[in-house]
Amino acid sequence: MRTVAEHLAGILAEVSVLAPEEVALPDAAGTVLAEPVAAPVALPPFDNSAMDGYAVVAADIAGATEASPVALPVRGDIAAGVAGVAEIGVGSAARIMTGAPLPAGADAVVPVEWTDGGVRDVRVLRAAPPGNYIRRSGEDVVAGQVVADAGTRLGAAQIGMLAAVGRPRVSVRRKPRVVVLSTGSELREPGSELEPGQIWDSNSFMLAVAVDEAGGTGRRRAIVADDPADVLRTLRDLAGSVDAIVTTGGVSMGARDVVKEVLTGVGTMAFHKVRMRPGKPQGFGLLDGTPVFTLPGNPVSAYVSFQVFVRPALRAMQGLPPESLPTVSAVLGADVRSPAGIRHYQRSRLSENRGHPTVTPAEGQGSHQLGSLAGADSLIVLDEEAEAVPAGAHVEVMRLPS
Numbered sequence: 146m147r148t149v150a151e152h153l154a155g156i157l158a159e160v161s162v163l164a165p166e167e168v169a170l171p172d173a174a175g176t177v178l179a180e181p182v183a184a185p186v187a188l189p190p191f192d193n194s195a196m197d198g199y200a201v202v203a204a205d206i207a208g209a210t211e212a213s214p215v216a217l218p219v220r221g222d223i224a225a226g227v228a229g230v231a232e233i234g235v236g237s238a239a240r241i242m243t244g245a246p247l248p249a250g251a252d253a254v255v256p257v258e259w260t261d262g263g264v265r266d267v268r269v270l271r272a273a274p275p276g277n278y279i280r281r282s283g284e285d286v287v288a289g290q291v292v293a294d295a296g297t298r299l300g301a302a303q304i305g306m307l308a309a310v311g312r313p314r315v316s317v318r319r320k321p322r323v324v325v326l327s328t329g330s331e332l333r334e335p336g337s338e339l340e341p342g343q344i345w346d347s348n349s350f351m352l353a354v355a356v357d358e359a360g361g362t363g364r365r366r367a368i369v370a371d372d373p374a375d376v377l378r379t380l381r382d383l384a385g386s387v388d389a390i391v392t393t394g395g396v397s398m399g400a401r402d403v404v405k406e407v408l409t410g411v412g413t414m415a416f417h418k419v420r421m422r423p424g425k426p427q428g429f430g431l432l433d434g435t436p437v438f439t440l441p442g443n444p445v446s447a448y449v450s451f452q453v454f455v456r457p458a459l460r461a462m463q464g465l466p467p468e469s470l471p472t473v474s475a476v477l478g479a480d481v482r483s484p485a486g487i488r489h490y491q492r493s494r495l496s497e498n499r500g501h502p503t504v505t506p507a508e509g510q511g512s513h514q515l516g517s518l519a520g521a522d523s524l525i526v527l528d529e530e531a532e533a534v535p536a537g538a539h540v541e542v543m544r545l546p547s
């Protein structure tokens with residue numbers, strides 16, 4: 146038997162980071178940057194107005210009040226993106242719009258609300274200090290500054306930043322393309338009639354979404370029956386054309402556990418019992434260079450195995466730290482028990498109790514009980530040493546994606 150840490154280390158030793166590819170910016174969403182990106186110019190590139198109003202010389206309006214406004218001639222308009230008044234002199238103003246370049250000579254902007262809104266002449270009703278409502282060149286990003294490092298996952302804000310520094314294309318590691326397939330002759334497509342002994346396939350639907358949640362692209366493949374030749378042919382056909390394959394079922398001790406039967410010794414495939422619950426029977430290896438994760442068939446075992454082993458591996462393939470889901474420390478809301486020597490993942494729900502996270506284990510902890518997983522928002526992680534943990538103790542809790 147292997148520990149969870151040993152099995153994960155074995156997997157991570159075999160998976161490789163994907164090669165970088167250059168993609169157009171819109172196609173980079175959700176990928177991971179493979180190069181540091183620096184700003185070729187400062188942002189903002191020029192001093193500009195933060196308000197619609199008037200560019201003025203602060204000293205000219207130092208005495209302005211509602212009772213005693215200061216009148217200034219307006220030299221013209223400056224709109225964002227349009228060449229307008231380039232310069233104002235002492236004793237004059239220019240009407241300016243938000244984002245428009247500050248004219249030379251001006252050192253403050255008064256918003257239109259502080260004036261009478263005049264077009265030829267403006268009466269300023271309030272004084273403004275030098276620098277008022279001016280956005281200085283470089284106060285967001287200085288020229289040459291790295292705005293996104295290699296290893297950054299590109300979400301909306303990061304893609305916006307790359308566009309703001311003028312990048313049309315970037316070098317990224319793509320989302321790993323993962324095919325998920327369920328094995329089992331008892332499985333039927335949801336929507337079809339069930340004969341006695343049959344069930345609807347849930348694992349492949351569930352794990353294809355888990356792949357997406359982990360930053361990959363999950364694609365479900367039709368159910369494969371427990372036929373050794375079919376299973377091997379299907380996997381061989383897929384290997385080499387995708388970044389990873391995830392299967393469920395057929396890896397324990399049954400007379401028809403065909404995944405284990407046909408893959409043992411193929412490529413680098415190897416099967417192990419791992420000291421964890423749920424998720425004891427595990428297989429992993431490279432088939433024609435493609436990582437293949439053979440997870441147990443019980444739905445909760447498959448789900449937990451995915452989060453503990455597949456998610457970190459998919460992250461490693463993108464050049465990210467090979468982490469599982471984030472954890473928090475929480476106060477146990479009930480006594481829990483765990484078998485000695487086994488890492489136990491218990492479905493649970495987190496709540497706040499006077500500002501402290503509290504965690505309550507779910508009723509059903511059987512590895513077939515998908516209902517309690519679907520109702521859970523977290524997994525209590527009870528380490529190998531834990532046996533009886535009383536209510537009130539602090540435990541580590543893995544937050545499930547929401």
Ligand SMILES: Nc1nc2c(c(=O)[nH]1)N[C@H]1C(S)=C(S)[C@@H](COP(=O)(O)OP(=O)(O)OC[C@H]3O[C@@H](n4cnc5c(N)ncnc54)[C@H](O)[C@@H]3O)O[C@H]1N2
Nearest residue numbers: 327329346347348394395396397398402425441442443446
């Ligand atoms: N004698 C032993 N029996 C079992 C052991 C053991 O050590 N000795 N381990 C148990 C544990 S723990 C697990 S986990 C399961 C894993 O079994 P398999 O990976 O071989 O999976 P199957 O036998 O194919 O299926 C198990 C269970 O899950 C249901 N299933 C499978 N695929 C799906 C799917 N896609 N959607 C929904 N449900 C699925 C299947 O019908 C079975 O009920 O083995 C134990 N046995």
Ligand code: MOO
Nearest residue numbers: 423424425446512
């Ligand atoms: O490993 Mo099994 O997952 O405990 O039911």
